[in-house]
Amino acid sequence: MNRSLALLPLLAATLNAAVLDPVFSSGMVLQRDQPLRLSGSGNPGETLEVRLGEQSATTEVDEHGRWKTVLSAFPAGGPYQLTAGDSTAQDVWIGDVWLCSGQSNMQMGVREIESARECLAARPTQVRLLTLPRGGADSPRYEGPAEWVAPDATTLADFSAVAWSFGLALREDPTLAHVPIGLVNASFGGTAVEAWLASQPEVPKEQISGSMFDMAPTVLYNGMIHPITPLTVKGALWYQGESNSGHPEAYAELLQQMMRDWRRAWHQPEMPFFIIQLPAFSGRINGLDFSWLREAQAKACQQTDHAWLVVTYDTTDGFDLHPRQKREIGRRTALLARREVLGESLPSQAPQLESVHTEASQLHLTFDQPLVVSKGFHPNGFILAGKDGEFHHAKAVLHGDEVILESDAVNDPQWVRFAWGPIPEANLTNSAGIPPVPFRTDSLPPDSMVFQPLPTSYQLETPRYRLETGALGAVTSFQVQGKPFIASGPGGGTWIPTPFGPRNLSSTIVDGPRRLILSESTISLTLTGDAATSLWIVANDGNDPIDFHIALDPAVSVDLKGTTAKLTRDGTSVTIEGISQRDGESTLIVKVPGHARQEIRWIP
Structure with a gap:
């Protein structure tokens, strides 16, 4: 008889022998002070012993090829060895x-x-x-x-x-x-x-x-x-x-x-x-x-x-x-x-609004714990509205867990909002430095039209070109002889697309007189160069590739050969090296793989 054929039943049994689910593996932590649920797979009808430390249980694989058992709770400690059928997990700890x-x-x-x-x-x-x-x-x-x-x-x-x-x-x-x-x-x-x-x-x-x-x-x-x-x-x-x-x-x-x-x-x-x-x-x-x-x-x-x-x-x-x-x-x-969860006595909950009542033209708010002003001298972050629904910033006075609000523009306040908007400008916390939960007392439909601050912009000017960065870490202008080559306005400038809109490289470091670094977590754009050329370095420290887009002014003509693009506007030309592809008439794309960097060189 062929020896390989004789081994097939034994091999099949070994492959399907009872084992632990993959999450139960060496080095793991199991939950303390609760019954230990353990499970795995195997041959239907197979009986196996599960053992952890001095505890053990016998169970059987069901008709779906699954088994499970429960051991009594363990206190924190270890290491233990966990065995179940043909699988063993070493260095097992009991904790949280x-x-x-x-x-x-x-x-x-x-x-x-x-x-x-x-x-x-x-x-x-x-x-x-x-x-x-x-x-x-x-x-x-x-x-x-x-x-x-x-x-x-x-x-x-x-x-x-x-x-x-x-x-x-x-x-x-x-x-x-x-x-x-x-x-x-x-x-x-x-x-x-x-x-x-x-x-x-x-x-x-x-x-x-x-x-x-x-x-x-x-x-x-x-x-x-x-x-x-x-x-x-x-x-x-x-x-x-x-x-x-x-x-x-x-x-x-x-x-x-x-x-x-x-x-x-x-x-x-x-x-x-x-x-x-x-x-x-x-x-x-x-x-x-x-x-x-x-x-x-x-x-x-x-x-x-x-x-x-x-x-x-x-x-x-x-x-x-x-x-x-x-x-x-x-x-x-x-x-x-x-x-x-663990029962320690310490301040941890964010303060929450408990009640609101009106006295003349003032609103009195009571929170569930005392508050302090973390920055400045007076509380901020509150806005009031009357029946017209138009909100105005409120003057606030803090007395422990009570805040008294009023606004010269709102004689009969109906509603109050706190820490509302994309970038809340509030300065109240509890003793642990935790701010109150944002809230509103109105039920008006969502509306996000609001003035908000923007980070600083920068400009570099040489005899041959002028470069400007915008509020959210994009290059918004590149001019040669006074002629703009990068589009301005919505959809212009440079950007890295995401499902949530352009990625903001808003963390800014001036790393020298002619070196600016714009970054966000794993991505950075370094702008440097000399009087004749401008060098951009896109660095991607993340695992996933990114596309760096450059939106050109519609008046710019593009001649892309390989990785070099020649841009022309009204008789003035600029060469860009390091381009990956063109998207439509006026967008250049630079592809940067994960854990890589790509240079983009502008030569006016």
């Missing part, structure tokens, strides 16, 4: 497991943030990291790679900065000093909440938001959340909403639906959620700024038990869709977790 999910601002890596060096150097003991591969699935799955790792400079570089900052802040609680912590990063940039639902959206079809890559509802739950549902968790952090900000009217219900779906999937009906409110941002989706989505996030928390809001509008200047100030967001989330 936190799920950290959302879109790009949750995905943003430690190496990209403002305090990267400090965070990369931190080495708290007994912390493990798990990052789910980004990808969807048409149906729920358990399989997929899942590797738990210890934190070091390499494993932290692209690990969620918010999740890591949260973990570091948890370690500041003395009672958690020796409790192992597991941080699970399941995030995917450019995605709407619909993709993370376990069930179809319960809102009208016209209110559904789309994700990048044409992801349908439920696909990210199937591919990134369902595989980790066998793992009991202490709670979940959710930082998402940018992709849904064009339809804020649906978001509160969708977010509540997601929390219900996940709680059912985890068999944890009181699973804590920490909803990270969107920070300040100057941009708009469908004509709406983020204030309306923030309102929906707050509403979802108010209407859901064991869900808390993390207020963040004061953590950034508002000119960056992916702000680098993630450390404070992690700290505020950890303060809430330490109080609401």
